[in-house]
Amino acid sequence: MSIKIITISREFGSGGRTIAKAVAERLGFDFYDRALVELIAKESGYSKDFVELRGEDATSTSSFLFNLSRSSSGGYEGISGVSDKLYVIQHNIIRRLPEQGTCVIVGRCSDYILKDCPNALHVFIYADTQFKSERIVNLYGERDIAPEKRLEEKDKKRKVYYKNYTGRIWGMSSNYDLSLNSGKLGIDNCIDIITNLASHS
């Protein structure tokens, strides 16, 4: 197992992005979070804010998986709707990333899109509500709605989005190679575990 690509899926507030960034820095891998948003915005013509908002949180009542057809080039055809179009662009960009070198990718169904990539390590970061609540208040400040409610709303959207585009249950261990409770293990231990696995692969 030679790890060249790391995908990090994460619950809101779990520190998944912080862990991903630190892992990328320690390993000297490219880091795709905002950089991925920029690529998708450029290719789709949508604004970065729009891509950020709709690129992994959009809720949809239509089932993408039942409606799509696959073209011979490996892309998707016959889909409709802004979210679906955005997903297809996102999907195709993420599929090309392994050809461009080593990288860490945050969210955006990258675990599913690269599930057959032999050099990918798929990680899920989550934590208990108290840990995440304190973290989002420290990072993003207080809001009118309680932090617990903010967590619930954000992750509910991610869950629905993931189910719609992958057909899988978000947070099931079997989707990933490694799932870590950052609240219990600590952010630093999570960074160490992932970095060590990739360094010694």
Added chain:
Amino acid sequence: MSIKIITISREFGSGGRTIAKAVAERLGFDFYDRALVELIAKESGYSKDFVELRGEDATSTSSFLFNLSRSSSGGYEGISGVSDKLYVIQHNIIRRLPEQGTCVIVGRCSDYILKDCPNALHVFIYADTQFKSERIVNLYGERDIAPEKRLEEKDKKRKVYYKNYTGRIWGMSSNYDLSLNSGKLGIDNCIDIITNLASHS
């Protein structure tokens, strides 16, 4: 976080028991797998074979969680059926283990039973079907039915048992602190990750 108890839940054939035993040896922790079966057999009066067979694989159509009532001593009362009685004995024995020192416990809903134990680390070990199939054929030999079918049947029973007694979905990351794909990461890496976490806690 000072880890004194490690629970290891595992898919059949994933190497979870092997990992648990090695971790216990490396840390000098007691190891509860057959030892737990013996304790349950002794306390229940059932044979070890019966406890082994029915202690985590039994299927039941009745919902234990809806029928139980809790006594003031923390035990359960008002339950019926062999599997339920066995579960209650198992539950009470596992609940007492943290008072008796450091240990590694394999399966038997121990992650759920000790979910509020502050010094427990809950681990789930799983792997892809090919890895598990090869492993069970190497370990237990060929059978009349295909290894894939043996895996499916065994884990289906564990899933139903777990759902019945805990109300939770077996294999959801959020049930555990750490979930590891032993097929992808390798048995030795799994042992190292768990041992390091416990050693430096």
